[in-house]
Amino acid sequence: MKIATWNCNSVRARQTRLLEWLAKARPEVLCLQELKCVEEDFPWAELRQAGYHAACNGQRTYNGVGILSLEEPTEVLRGMDDGVDDGQARLIAANVAGVRIVSAYAPNGQAVGSPAYDYKLEWYGRLRRHLDLRHRPERPLVLCGDFNVAAEPIDVYDPAQWDGQTMFTEPERAALRHLLGFGLTDTFRKLHPGEPGRFSWWDYRMLAFPKNRGLRIDYLFATAPMADRCQGADIDREARKGAKPSDHAPVWADFRWSTDSVL
DNA sequence: ATGGTTGCTTAGCAA
Numbered sequence: 001m002k003i004a005t006w007n008c009n010s011v012r013a014r015q016t017r018l019l020e021w022l023a024k025a026r027p028e029v030l031c032l033q034e035l036k037c038v039e040e041d042f043p044w045a046e047l048r049q050a051g052y053h054a055a056c057n058g059q060r061t062y063n064g065v066g067i068l069s070l071e072e073p074t075e076v077l078r079g080m081d082d083g084v085d086d087g088q089a090r091l092i093a094a095n096v097a098g099v100r101i102v103s104a105y106a107p108n109g110q111a112v113g114s115p116a117y118d119y120k121l122e123w124y125g126r127l128r129r130h131l132d133l134r135h136r137p138e139r140p141l142v143l144c145g146d147f148n149v150a151a152e153p154i155d156v157y158d159p160a161q162w163d164g165q166t167m168f169t170e171p172e173r174a175a176l177r178h179l180l181g182f183g184l185t186d187t188f189r190k191l192h193p194g195e196p197g198r199f200s201w202w203d204y205r206m207l208a209f210p211k212n213r214g215l216r217i218d219y220l221f222a223t224a225p226m227a228d229r230c231q232g233a234d235i236d237r238e239a240r241k242g243a244k245p246s247d248h249a250p251v252w253a254d255f256r257w258s259t260d261s262v263l
Numbered sequence: 264a265t266g267g268t269t270g271c272t273t274a275g276c277a278a
Binding site for chain 2 (some may be wrong): 009010013014034036037059061062108110116143148181203204205206207208244
């Protein structure tokens, strides 16, 4: 079972690339972030034509997350259902083939110390509580998305320059570690231990991509039953090349898991 | 060097 995640930076601006990537990669599940549209403007028909069901949590202009899957997703949950109404569409969850799939778009945080930065740290705490209340680490779950935090120096092209900057501050890294403390494994790093220079996001500016000046901030985190079955994981850097790319590359992981796997 | 690029929406914001 191949599961992927991609911050597409507008599903409408990326529609052609999205369909091309799905045709080539054929993941069972693709989690999307930054749809930047309401559900009425989501390309339902084109994706269905390509063989994919979809569920999305849309928002005008900003944010927006979705789950595409070959099998129809069930038990769809939009948001964290924790009583906080912040108006930001950053989470959607659904069951696909007996696996709980969560597509998440963490707040960017803007400047350190800004209200957006504080909101980011709070959002991480809410997500951990959401997992604690609604899920168990012994059950199959894959939490995918753009987490807007680089976990370790190896995930940053110039850790010294990035030290203390948004996406690589100690409070953000601690918030990410606390999230993983639920019982989640970083599938890419499990399969590529110690491999440097492997990033998932590159700024559009300053020739960051051709210079490989990026960060690894997009992840597939899996609970033990899924992490134990992970047999491959990678970042599709090719998909960041060419005209009109997203600033993120798709990331995927493959699991020894089928529809009739029962835990 | 406070630059540079993209998307949405239409001048300014968020990333």
